[in-house]
Amino acid sequence: MKATDRDINRRTTINPAFNAVARDEFAAMIDADRYLDRSGQFENIISRTNEHFWDPEDADYVDYQQAAPKDVPLIPYGQVPERHSAIWDTLDEGQRIRFADETLRFRLSGVLHGEQGALSLSTGLADMFLDPGAQEYATNQAREESRHVHAFALYMKSRFQSEIAPPSPTLDRVLKDLVASDIIYEKIIGMQMIIEGLAMGIFAGFYQEANDPLLRRVAQLVMTDEAFHHNFGQLWAAENVPGVSGELRDQLEDFSREMFQDVLMNLVGADQKILLYQRCGIDPDFAIGAMNEVMTDEVRRDFMREETNIFRTLVKTLWTAGLITERTRGFYQRWVDMDEIAGEGTWTVGQDIAEEGIEDLKKINETKRRIVKKA
Numbered sequence: 001m002k003a004t005d006r007d008i009n010r011r012t013t014i015n016p017a018f019n020a021v022a023r024d025e026f027a028a029m030i031d032a033d034r035y036l037d038r039s040g041q042f043e044n045i046i047s048r049t050n051e052h053f054w055d056p057e058d059a060d061y062v063d064y065q066q067a068a069p070k071d072v073p074l075i076p077y078g079q080v081p082e083r084h085s086a087i088w089d090t091l092d093e094g095q096r097i098r099f100a101d102e103t104l105r106f107r108l109s110g111v112l113h114g115e116q117g118a119l120s121l122s123t124g125l126a127d128m129f130l131d132p133g134a135q136e137y138a139t140n141q142a143r144e145e146s147r148h149v150h151a152f153a154l155y156m157k158s159r160f161q162s163e164i165a166p167p168s169p170t171l172d173r174v175l176k177d178l179v180a181s182d183i184i185y186e187k188i189i190g191m192q193m194i195i196e197g198l199a200m201g202i203f204a205g206f207y208q209e210a211n212d213p214l215l216r217r218v219a220q221l222v223m224t225d226e227a228f229h230h231n232f233g234q235l236w237a238a239e240n241v242p243g244v245s246g247e248l249r250d251q252l253e254d255f256s257r258e259m260f261q262d263v264l265m266n267l268v269g270a271d272q273k274i275l276l277y278q279r280c281g282i283d284p285d286f287a288i289g290a291m292n293e294v295m296t297d298e299v300r301r302d303f304m305r306e307e308t309n310i311f312r313t314l315v316k317t318l319w320t321a322g323l324i325t326e327r328t329r330g331f332y333q334r335w336v337d338m339d340e341i342a343g344e345g346t347w348t349v350g351q352d353i354a355e356e357g358i359e360d361l362k363k364i365n366e367t368k369r370r371i372v373k374k375a
């Protein structure tokens with residue numbers, strides 16, 4: 001690890017429960033004094049992992065054999081930004097259904113790469129955190145991310161003949177940078193707060209609106225895990241961000257803004273979707289032009305309001321974490337009404353969906369335990 005990265009980690013870690021070393025400093029892990037130096041901060045999240053156990057291979061949790069809906073797209077047109085543009089006028093009903101399904105195929109391919117990114121990033125965190133509780137949290141997260149990789153891979157197999165698209169250029173760059181980074185704040189703001197926050201929004205949208213019951217179920221189950229990962233990010237922010245001072249604080253805020261811009265463009269930027277347009281027989285230059293035409297500031301804001309509040313949620317998360325101040329407020333104002341955000345109480349998207357899913361899982365897991373006991 002570079003000396004500057006080490007210094008940044010030291011200066012942005014206010015609560016010692018988040019102390020970290022370099023990934024290859026195993027010697028620090030077998031220091032005899034470390035094992036009992038455990039913070040109680042993570043015990044609640046850790047002890048709840050069994051409550052939301054699920055297994056993508058077990059039809060009691062999720063049945064991948066169920067039929068796909070007929071004559072409707074897997075996701076509603078409301079989740080397809082192109083419907084606002086001239087692209088839509090060139091498509092007949094059958095082509096619109098195919099475009100919506102292909103949009104989902106590309107979006108879920110991105111989700112799958114994101115899940116792998118989260119898995120690789122959390123094993124990195126487990127190598128870096130010194131606190132045994134923080135390590136146990138990170139390894140649990142890695143275990144859950146590998147479950148998500150499994151679940152979405154099975155979905156791609158079931159609905160898209162296993163055709164998984166490569167990551168968009170932006171997603172490719174962002175995931176590689178975050179996984180490789182030795183800076184704790186980049187890893188946590190980038191993954192647990194922004195990407196996981198975005199994922200919660202996307203999954204909530206699938207759960208509430210998808211036409212495919214299989215997608216709704218997978219989204220709900222994944223959310224029972226993701227809610228905790230996103231909470232961990234918020235806990236890190238609450239315990240550390242307010243204590244960071246000076247230039248470094250600005251650095252955290254700028255990094256958040258850049259990440260927000262990247263994930264936003266990855267999801268709605270027409271230049272990131274060339275493969276999708278080509279696959280659907282739409283000229284990419286025409287598509288990019290048509291999308292740029294409709295993406296005025298006004299439309300953007302309306303659009304953000306409609307899209308199950310995915311980006312609104314992210315802005316809210318960053319605002320609550322103290323990662324948006326007057327310095328960057330203007331940037332976010334282009335996308336969401338910041339007065340509205342600032343005036344609301346705290347809320348987390350998808351928390352209620354996750355809790356409902358956990359109640360369901362507790363019941364299923366209870367019957368499984370009984371069967372084991374009888375045998």
Ligand SMILES: [Fe+2]
Nearest residue numbers: 115118145148
């Ligand atoms: Fe995940």
Ligand SMILES: [Fe+2]
Nearest residue numbers: 118196226229
């Ligand atoms: Fe996650």
